[in-house]
Amino acid sequence: MTEExxxxxxQKAQNGDSEAFGLIYEHFSEKIYRFIYFRVSHxxxxxxxxxxxxxxxxxxxxxxxxxxxxxxxLYQIAKNNIIDYYRIKKDLVPLADVEETLEDxxxxxxxxxxxxxxxxxxxxxxxxxxxxxxxIKYRFFEDLTSEEIAYVLGKTEGAxxxxxxxxxxxxxxxxxxx
Amino acid sequence: MSENPDYxxxxxxxxxxxxxxxxxxxxxxxxxxxxxxTLLSQLDNFPxxxxxxxxxxxxxxxxxxxxxxxxxxxxxxxxxxxxWLPQAVRIGAGALGGILxxxxxxxxxxxxxxxxxxxxxxxxxxxxxxxxxxxLAPENEKTNLxxxxxxxxxxxxxxxxxxxxxxxxxxxxxxxxxxxxxQDLQKSTRAAAKAAGKQPxxxxxxxxADLSNKLYIASIHSEGEVKIELEKALQxxxxxxxxxxxxxxxxxxxxxxATETQQAE
Numbered sequence: 001m002t003e004e005x006x007x008x009x010x011q012k013a014q015n016g017d018s019e020a021f022g023l024i025y026e027h028f029s030e031k032i033y034r035f036i037y038f039r040v041s042h043x044x045x046x047x048x049x050x051x052x053x054x055x056x057x058x059x060x061x062x063x064x065x066x067x068x069x070x071x072x073x074l075y076q077i078a079k080n081n082i083i084d085y086y087r088i089k090k091d092l093v094p095l096a097d098v099e100e101t102l103e104d105x106x107x108x109x110x111x112x113x114x115x116x117x118x119x120x121x122x123x124x125x126x127x128x129x130x131x132x133x134x135x136i137k138y139r140f141f142e143d144l145t146s147e148e149i150a151y152v153l154g155k156t157e158g159a160x161x162x163x164x165x166x167x168x169x170x171x172x173x174x175x176x177x178x
Numbered sequence: 179m180s181e182n183p184d185y186x187x188x189x190x191x192x193x194x195x196x197x198x199x200x201x202x203x204x205x206x207x208x209x210x211x212x213x214x215x216t217l218l219s220q221l222d223n224f225p226x227x228x229x230x231x232x233x234x235x236x237x238x239x240x241x242x243x244x245x246x247x248x249x250x251x252x253x254x255x256x257x258x259x260x261x262w263l264p265q266a267v268r269i270g271a272g273a274l275g276g277i278l279x280x281x282x283x284x285x286x287x288x289x290x291x292x293x294x295x296x297x298x299x300x301x302x303x304x305x306x307x308x309x310x311x312x313x314l315a316p317e318n319e320k321t322n323l324x325x326x327x328x329x330x331x332x333x334x335x336x337x338x339x340x341x342x343x344x345x346x347x348x349x350x351x352x353x354x355x356x357x358x359x360x361q362d363l364q365k366s367t368r369a370a371a372k373a374a375g376k377q378p379x380x381x382x383x384x385x386x387a388d389l390s391n392k393l394y395i396a397s398i399h400s401e402g403e404v405k406i407e408l409e410k411a412l413q414x415x416x417x418x419x420x421x422x423x424x425x426x427x428x429x430x431x432x433x434x435x436a437t438e439t440q441q442a443e
Contacts, residue, residue, distance in 0.1 A: 054241045110225040167203040
């Protein structure tokens with residue numbers, strides 16, 4: 001879907017056209033589902049949270065001004081729904097604790113099939129500061145764009161690019177030492 | 179602010195090239211950036227965890243079902259002002275046109291009602307439309323429809339709580355609306371559980387569990403009397419889930435709130 005098409009469809013959806021919203025769902029659902037699945041590890045739960053994500057998106061769709069922001073915004077809603085899911089499961093765990101442990105458990109990478117160099121990268125990745133590590137994981141292991149990562153982490157796109165830049169430089173340094 | 183815009187741009191260029199299966203050899207020939215290229219290449223080639231295929235079409239239909247209004251066809255207009263017709267026909271056409279206008283307004287109002295929340299003048303029409311849907315639905319669809327209505331009550335509860343938080347309605351008004359809506363929610367969930375019949379228990383239990391989760395979230399975001407009402411509703415839904423609800427397990431009991439039943443005893 002081109003940006004123009006997405007813009008047109010978004011406007012229609014904002015005017016109450018549920019068919020247009022269905023097209024938005026078709027365009028984004030696969031990657032949002034993957035994002036959710038990595039964090040809940042259960043297909044049916046991920047599907048339910050996906051459903052809730054898009055229903056909430058429909059309710060608040062007029063908050064979005066540009067089609068470029070749509071993707072990141074959907075990720076943000078999905079993340080909030082995942083946090084709510086864990087809060088219910090763990091019975092009133094403080095929000096910060098849930099967010100912290102949630103990202104540590106995400107494993108989009110198939111550890112069993114890594115080559116030697118990739119294993120080294122994974123080792124040194126754990127030595128990066130948390131925010132740099134998260135950006136690398138989102139960017140390279142989950143294929144999120146800088147804008148999408150910005151929404152998920154609640155930072156500006158510029159800040160994400162800086163973090164990515166620093167993370168890659170740091171990774172290079174650490175790998176050289178190894 | 180970018181620290182080193184050229185370097186960042188290079189990272190983006192190489193990453194995009196890798197993502198699009200482009201030729202990175204031109205970058206590799208540059209000895210200065212070759213290690214960067216190798217690193218980005220390795221990052222790009224990390225094997226990914228297999229993700230089970232989601233039933234995206236089912237979820238899509240579920241989403242559209244939860245957000246959509248029923249499509250209503252409006253009778254065609256265009257009978258007015260046809261002066262060349264004989265008078266009797268014109269009078270008949272006028273009467274028919276009048277009926278069509280009334281029907282259009284009613285249907286249009288019904289459609290508008292489906293977006294209304296408790297407390298609005300048009301809300302009772304929403305309940306009438308839902309009753310009509312239920313009456314017309316085949317037996318095997320009634321469970322899903324009741325759960326859909328229960329979800330509607332939940333959405334309304336969330337909107338009412340939001341209205342109270344925005345100061346659009348008083349706490350007292352909110353409490354009254356929430357109490358009535360919770361009663362309706364309980365009726366729908368009980369009716370869904372009763373109508374389940376041949377539908378797999380796990381499927382219905384899953385949907386009820388989903389309702390419980392949403393009620394729990396709504397209760398977290400509320401306070402005071404509203405919170406108490408929501409917690410009552412949550413308790414009742416959990417009982418229905420576990421099949422412990424006294425009203426469902428005793429088929430002779432009339433459909434009323436569990437509290438009223440206990441009070442009567």
